[in-house]
Amino acid sequence: MRLVVVGGDAAGMTAASLVNRRRDDAEIVVIERGPYTSYSMCGIPYYVAGAIDEPEELVSRSPDEFRDTGMTVHMRTEAMAIDAQARTVAVCDLDRGVERTESYDALLCATGAHPMVPDLPGLAAHGYVVHTLDEGEQLRRALERRDDVRTVAIVGAGYIGLEIAEALIERGNAVHLIDRSPHVMRTLDEDMAQRLEEILTDFGVQLHLGEDLQEIRHDERRCRQVVTDAGCYEADAVVLAMGGKPNVGLAEAAGCAVGESGALVVDERMRTTVPGIWAAGDVVESVDLVADRRINVQLGTHANKQGKVAGIDIAAQPDDGDATFPGLVGTAVTRLCRWDVARTGLTEREATDAGIAYAAVSFTGTAVAGYMPDPGTVHVKMLAERDTGRVLGAQLLGTGNVAKRIDVAAVWCQLGVAVQDAQFLDLSYAPPFGGVWDLLLVAARKLTTELDLSPQL
Amino acid sequence: MRLVVVGGDAAGMTAASLVNRRRDDAEIVVIERGPYTSYSMCGIPYYVAGAIDEPEELVSRSPDEFRDTGMTVHMRTEAMAIDAQARTVAVCDLDRGVERTESYDALLCATGAHPMVPDLPGLAAHGYVVHTLDEGEQLRRALERRDDVRTVAIVGAGYIGLEIAEALIERGNAVHLIDRSPHVMRTLDEDMAQRLEEILTDFGVQLHLGEDLQEIRHDERRCRQVVTDAGCYEADAVVLAMGGKPNVGLAEAAGCAVGESGALVVDERMRTTVPGIWAAGDVVESVDLVADRRINVQLGTHANKQGKVAGIDIAAQPDDGDATFPGLVGTAVTRLCRWDVARTGLTEREATDAGIAYAAVSFTGTAVAGYMPDPGTVHVKMLAERDTGRVLGAQLLGTGNVAKRIDVAAVWCQLGVAVQDAQFLDLSYAPPFGGVWDLLLVAARKLTTELDLSPQL
Incomplete structure (x- = not known):
């Protein structure tokens, strides 16, 4: 059985390793465009910040370590086109x-996503992105090398943009943060986002929200000014x-369906709509179990689980593998300016969009x-169905290492637990960790009252 | 409707406040033996340590604050005997x-527990206990007043004993910690307890485990030596x-059944076996939802929930109130010597005692x-049914503020979630909070493999 894995990061290498362990007869070929395998994308901002010294520290397994397990790993190699009938894929050695052509019995498309870069003059040449580890290295080298980089403009106020903003402030840079949305972090509700904006501003980030990037003014060497529809900011x-767009092109050209989310359609076993082609990771869409819609969430934790599920199914061919990826609830956390930001499930906006009547407490x-x-x-904020x-859903913004507390609400969201039952759960209590009523139990209690459900404690 | 509440701490005052809010016709009389209402017992070690300055800081509501809501609150008053037929309770003003006699329509027995003190010469006169806030005050005053208190012997290596041990080491005292069990914290499995023993020893606690207290040698003023069956230790x-014993005497004399756990038998609405008498808090036994047995757990978080349930049922009389206390799973956390200790559900010993076949991973x-x-x-340690x-059950022992992570396992225990499903839950991930596979998901994954369940990721 010959498996070709396109994309050597979390989803791809997880599947490759699993098939390698399960099938003695597996011949595994990995095609990776970049110079690294299996690294932590989420760690890039900490590397840029200098909290981590070397990019290699973010790599969990190198190409040679994978080769030692018997796989063939082609680095700096790009998959150009799949012939799904012939079960072959054309690949190109980028350096040479x-x-x-590589033939396959099974192909896993784990091509990830690419950063969105608007088509504006100067951006392609003078904008840094931090989507891959080598891009993170370029940014850090530029910051270290060029003493004249004092002020940095960041476009995009999502997780990565904010994490990089903090990293740069800690490095001593001035930071303009620009986003066309009226608030940071569109995965939070406005009221929580506003609190976060105060925290960011206090930390020194200069926010320019509701502004649309229009132009990069630069000289030969580098950026000089960033122009939006509302202002012009000096920036070195x-x-x-601005987020990532799933790399669906390769699979789409081979006939794989792309969903409304813009990512590849897969079933619970991570099979695309084309026989012989699986997909996993940032390139696929998943079921949002709360709203029962399909969304594209680019996060290593899903990529790992999906890679395992795909690997199990591929290894079990022609029989069905026994693993299915059930979907997700949109849990996400980060730490910004010493505050933990955590969310799971739906925000008010998302609940409204999904047509779900809800109550919210804060x-x-x-x-x-x-x-x-x-x-x-x-x-604390929590939403429950009317x-x-x-x-x-739930959102937390707090000091004191509270992010992981969102996991309890994530479990509630995923298992469909109701607030009137949740309020009786035996969550831990001791003075160094909270009051006698856990904050999420308080939220559940308040929602039970708000929704006029029983019992109202 | 006249409600007499015996015991003015968490369970009692929660119920009293709830009835007071729900019933305009309620006449509420609170009988409290001590000088404080509604304080955090769990906060006492931190007060002894000096992290909290004044005992009043641990009080969430004073007698006068309760009186302002219309209740009658008798402090330093003890309930002596209940006449369940006549619905009266004899009370004694301890100072005068x-x-x-107080008459009642409903009586809530929230009498809590008392510290176990073995019947050994000198102990009653020269041993400190820290079960109530005023007892905590006595210990702290003794430590502050008497400069000649250098070495302290603590008998009992449970939560309170260990928290006090840490507090005293931080105050500069030498500490002998004595327990007849071979390991500290009987609520943990041996392997976890052993790690904790190393931590305590490194912190400076002198452990004397598997030793039975036999004698206190003292002069007129104070303790001089503590003698066990294995040694004799200087102690000032x-x-x-040594733990608390439920104060069942008052209710038992009135005919209320006492269960095998030694605590009062109550139904889901916190009714004792005698009409007109409810009970809640440390004095009652609860259903352990994992082992389906009845146990006595003395913890403020249960007392609060049970007080609410009792209050709802009392306020709804003669109709049933709509709240029931479902039981608990034995979740407990603390921080010791900068390590978080957390547990929920059953240990290996408890699972064996309950006759449940299990697998454990660490x-x-x-x-x-x-x-x-x-x-x-x-x-990390986790157990699952074979x-x-x-x-x-699960146990965690870690640095880095990880105690509240046990709550996810607590929810799994309480809702009966299986490891093969748990491994797919969308728990949060970001580098400041863990690896891409959450530790509890790793445990679930390992158990799925260990138990040969499907799917094995």
Whole structure:
């Protein structure tokens, strides 16, 4: 059985390793465009910040380590076209410019996503992106090499943009953060985003929200100014963090269906609509289990699980593998300017878009018991479905290492737990970790009352 | 409707406040033996440590604050006997020595527990206990007043004993910690307890485990030596932290059934076996939802929930209230010597005692992504039922503020989630909070393989 894996990061290498372990007869060929395999994309901002010294520290397994397990790994090689009938893929050695053909019994498309770069003069030449580790290296080298980089404009106020903004402020740069949305972090509701904007501003980030990037003014060497529809800002460098677009081109050209989310359609076993082709990771869409819609979420944790599921199915061919990826609930966390930001499930906007009637509660509590030294601050928000009480989503913004607390709400979202039941769960309590009523239990209790469900404790 | 609440701490005052809000016709009389209402017992070690200055900081609501809501609150007053037929309770004003009778329509027995003190010469006179806030005050005053208290012996290596041990070491005392069990923290499995013993020893606690207290040698003023069946230790003070025994006497004399756990039997609405008498808090037994047995767990978080349920049922009389307390799974956390200790569900010993066939996995991970600075250490243990994969329990011992992560496993235990399903849950991931596979997901994955369940990712 010959498996060709296109894309050597989380999803691809997880599947490749699993098939390699499960099938003695597997011949595995990995095609990777870049210079690294299996690294932590989420770690790039910390590498740019200098908290991590060398890019290799983000690599969990190198090409040679994979080769040692018996796989063939072609680095700096790009898959150009799939012939799904002939089950072949044309690949190109990027350094030597040589094309050749690889045959496959199974092909896994784990091509990930590419950063969105608007078609504006100067951007392609003078904008940095930080989507891959080598791009992160270029940015860090530029910051270290060029002492004249004082002010950096970042375009895009999502996770990566904000994490890079913090990293640059900590490096001593001035930062303009530009986004066309009226608020940072579109994955949060406005009220939570506004609090985060205050935190960012206090930290020194200059926010320019609701502004549309229009032009990069530059000389031969570098960026000089960034122009939006509302202002013109001096900037010695510009970083684009406008999100990623799934790399569907290769699979789409081979006939694989692309969903409304813009990502590849796959079934629960990570099969595309074309026989012999699987897909996993940032390139696919997944079921959002709360809203029952299909969305594209680019996150390593899903890529890993999906890679395993794809690997199990590929290894089990022609029988069905026994693993299915059930979907996700949009859990995401980060730490910004010493505040933890966490979300799961639906925001108010998303619930409205999904046509789900809901109630929301918000309140502010402490990270540890209120009488302890430095009790911290945690802003809590939770949504539940109006008729049933089913937990729809939660958001946390707090000091005191509280991000992982969102996991409890994530489990509630994924299992369909209702607030009136959730309020009785035996969550932990001790003064160094909170008040006698856990913050999520308080939210569940408030929602039970708000929705006039029973029992109202 | 006249409600008499015996015991003015978490369970009692929660119920009293709830009835007071729900019933305009309620006449509420609270009988409290001590000088404080509604305080955090769990905060006492932090007060003894000096992290909290004044005992009043642990009080969430004073007697006068309750009186302002219209209740009658009798402090330093003890309930002596209940006449369940006549629906009266004899109470005694402890300062004036005056007895009188209070009539009731409903009586809530929220009498809590008392510290176990073995019947050994000198102990009653020279041992400190820290079960109530005023007892905590006595210990702290003794430590502050008496400069000659250098070495303290603590008897009992459970949560309170260990928290006090840490507090005293931080105050500069030498500490002998004595327990008849071969390991600290009987709520953990041996392997986890052993790691904790190393941590305590490194912190400076002198452990004397598997030793039975036999004698306190003292002079007129204070303790001089503590003698066990294995040694004799110089000690200027002795603190007893041997656990609490439910104060069932009052209710038992009135005919209320006491269960095998030694605590009062109550139904889901917190009714005792005697009409007109409810009970809640440390004095009752609860259903352990994992082992389906009844246990007595003394923890403020249960007392609060049970107080609410009792209050709802009392307020709804003669109709049933709509709230039921479903039971608990034994979740408990603390922080000791900068390590978080967390557990939920059953240990191996408890699973064996309950006759449940199980598998257990243990491994050591990091609190944040391994490539981040100071990734920390987390020892993880999880148990699942052999045939079904149902999560039975989990234990965590780690640096990096990881205690609240046990809540996810607590939800799994309470809802009966199986490891093969748990491994697909959308738990949060970002480098400051862990690796791409959450530690509990790793545990679920390992157990799925160990139990030969499907799918094995």
